[in-house]
Amino acid sequence: MRDQEHGRTGGPGRPERRLSTKEAAELLGVKPETVYAYVSRGQLSSRRAAGGRGSTFDADEVEALARRNRRDSGTGQTPGAELSVRTRLTLIEDDRYYFRGVDAAELAVRHSYEEVAEWLWTGRMHRGATFTAPPASIDAAHRAANALPAHTGPTDRLRVAAVAAAVADPLRFDLSEDAVLGTARTLIPTLVAALPPKNPAHQDGRSIAHRLWGRLSRLPATEASLHALDTALGLLVDHDLAASTLAVRVAASARAHAYAAISAGLGVIEGPLHGAASGLAHRLLREVLDQGSAAPVIAEELRAGRRIPGLGHRLYPGEDPRARVLFALLEEIPEAAPALAAARDVVITTARHTSLHANVDLALAVLTVSCGMAASAGEAVFAVARTAGWIAHALEEYGEQPLRMRPSGHYVGPKPTRALPE
Structure with missing residues (x-):
């Protein structure tokens, strides 16, 4: 994938598909406010819509989250229930940890x-x-x-x-x-x-x-x-x-x-x-x-x-x-x-x-x-x-x-x- 003048491409020659909050909520089967909860947990990324009204979401990212939620619902877990918080402070990986x-x-x-x-x-x-x-x-x-x-x-x-x-x-x-x-x-x-x-x-x-x-x-x-x-x-x-x-x-x-x-x-x-x-x-x-x-x-x-x-x-x-x-x-x-x-x-x-x-x-x-x-x-x-x-x-x-x-x-x-x- 690469960034172009008119947005990121989702594949060779294919422009990135963006969804409105309403469309993302319908695809996920949740309320619009829950979509923003996914953003706060770091499970979705958002971008301001043209004109500054509302937000848009990467369709591929929303579809991937919807698939994960369907798998979770079959195990009795609340969809998206795992809390994820974006932080710039500490990274832990490969038996080491890092501060900034x-x-x-x-x-x-x-x-x-x-x-x-x-x-x-x-x-x-x-x-x-x-x-x-x-x-x-x-x-x-x-x-x-x-x-x-x-x-x-x-x-x-x-x-x-x-x-x-x-x-x-x-x-x-x-x-x-x-x-x-x-x-x-x-x-x-x-x-x-x-x-x-x-x-x-x-x-x-x-x-x-x-x-x-x-x-x-x-x-x-x-x-x-x-x-x-x-x-x-x-x-x-x-x-x-x-x-x-x-x-x-x-x-x-x-x-x-x-x-x-x-x-x-x-x-x-x-x-x-x-x-x-x-x-x-x-x-x-x-x-x-x-x-x-x-x-x-x-x-x-x-x-x-x-x-x-x-x-x-x-x-x-x-x-x-x-x-x-x-x-x-x-x-x-x-x-x-x-x-x-x-x-x-x-x-x-x-x-x-x-x-x-x-x-x-x-x-x-x-x-x-x-x-x-x-x-x-x-x-x-x-x-x-x-x-x-x-x-x-x-x-x-x-x-x-x-x-x-x-x-x-x-x-x-x-x-x-x-x-x-x-």
Whole structure:
């Protein structure tokens, strides 16, 4: 196919066929507004009609979607129900992932978390970027988080801190790019400051990694361990449309302010299949270290019908590139040797039954175990890191049509009209 003066050709000498919205809707068997829903999901492309009235659609593209919908209807799926969102942020393919076209793993190794975040937000490299928060924001977050029960986990504190910081910001409803980026650069250090301090020597460091260390570990940080934590933050900044990221985009689509969008992500991240997965892997490694072998631990997990945490990823048939990078850095930390050996034992033992590679949750668990951190520390690292990615997705969504993240329900209940219940 090629572009000509009068439009693209659909074959040798055949001009491209364009359909009106009404024609596309009739061919698809849907309402006209559903056609635009397909466009918002990235399943159809549209072009302004001559004169600027309405839109036109590629007939071949519409016919292909109609064929897919007919196949889906035979399997009980709602036609076009798979949500697809166009994004310029993260690409995952061939066991690698990229931030704005740049290898994300290499970016995280060579640049600080703050620099990776700025790259994802703006597409420009801000050397030496630092994030600071005003005292009013930190004070509000402190008072709210400190009012929680003593046993409260880090993600609970982060959620409360985000709400408190929002209330302290009268400009939170400004959704312009500059305002949202300003919010991001103050919210991230505010979230870190809301976590209870463990090591005073690291509470007021220049970098987010330095400050976060002082709230996760009582041990002094070495250059290698601090670099590993900083790289982990950079590796976890974004990962396409994970469940929490989708929640953020739904909130942003409804024009919730940035704090509220981040709160939506924090509300989802706590699930055991998402942000809390590293905590499960942490406990697994601790048990392997206590027992001296992975075999009995794995056997007990399988006997209980539980999946082994820290293994496999649906987006990586091979090795998780985030795990590969983090494991390599952990090899440079002598204190990490026992936890690394335990992780290798888990992978080798499980490989007798299924060939699953270690994922980033297992690598993050090695970091938290070897650096004297609690099982919940990995979740805190994940949440702080991903906040930057959520901001990037919120910014993208603010530039789209509002309320587009509204899939249609496929009703399977009783047919109307039923009598009123007595």
